[in-house]
Amino acid sequence: ARKLAWNTRSSWKPDIGESMEKILAQVQAEVTEILQNDHEFSRAVQDFTVTARVKEAYSTWKKMLHNKFDHILQVPDAIALRIVLNTKKDYEDEPDEVTRAKERALCYYAQEMCLQRWAPSPEDARFKDYIAQPKANGYQSLHYTATTNWQGEVWSMEIQVRSGEM
Numbered sequence: 001a002r003k004l005a006w007n008t009r010s011s012w013k014p015d016i017g018e019s020m021e022k023i024l025a026q027v028q029a030e031v032t033e034i035l036q037n038d039h040e041f042s043r044a045v046q047d048f049t050v051t052a053r054v055k056e057a058y059s060t061w062k063k064m065l066h067n068k069f070d071h072i073l074q075v076p077d078a079i080a081l082r083i084v085l086n087t088k089k090d091y092e093d094e095p096d097e098v099t100r101a102k103e104r105a106l107c108y109y110a111q112e113m114c115l116q117r118w119a120p121s122p123e124d125a126r127f128k129d130y131i132a133q134p135k136a137n138g139y140q141s142l143h144y145t146a147t148t149n150w151q152g153e154v155w156s157m158e159i160q161v162r163s164g165e166m
Contacts, residue, residue: 024052048085077158103163118146140166
């Protein structure tokens with residue numbers, strides 16, 4: 001069943017939740033295609049996944065209260081994509097630290113490919129490099145807030161990149 005909401009221009013349009021899911025599906029497919037079709041990335045990667053999520057309602061509500069946001073679309077990471085990759089070993093006895101270094105470099109490369117397609121949010125790009133500066137609990141990942149257009153509207157989303165080891 002399709003959920004519809006009435007807007008002020010006297011026309012029907014999908015609700016925000018449905019739009020979020022459609023945006024994520026579109027961007028997820030596009031990220032996957034970009035990565036699969038990049039020769040350098042394909043040569044270096046063993047495998048990768050691109051997953052998408054809409055932030056849980058409670059976390060979204062807490063962030064809205066904390067930042068005094070009036071609308072869910074003001075939450076920069078209300079929708080997010082996560083790229084998780086693993087690199088190929090160049091040879092059987094390649095030391096793990098060499099493989100991990102290659103994975104870190106590949107994370108930055110994947111983020112750069114995303115940046116070429118989805119510009120950072122002009123209001124608040126929110127670049128977070130938890131690879132160079134891991135969190136106290138050991139968490140490592142690259143995050144940035146990007147924008148995409150959907151049915152004539154600009155939507156914020158977060159793009160995260162990490163290795164399977166991270």
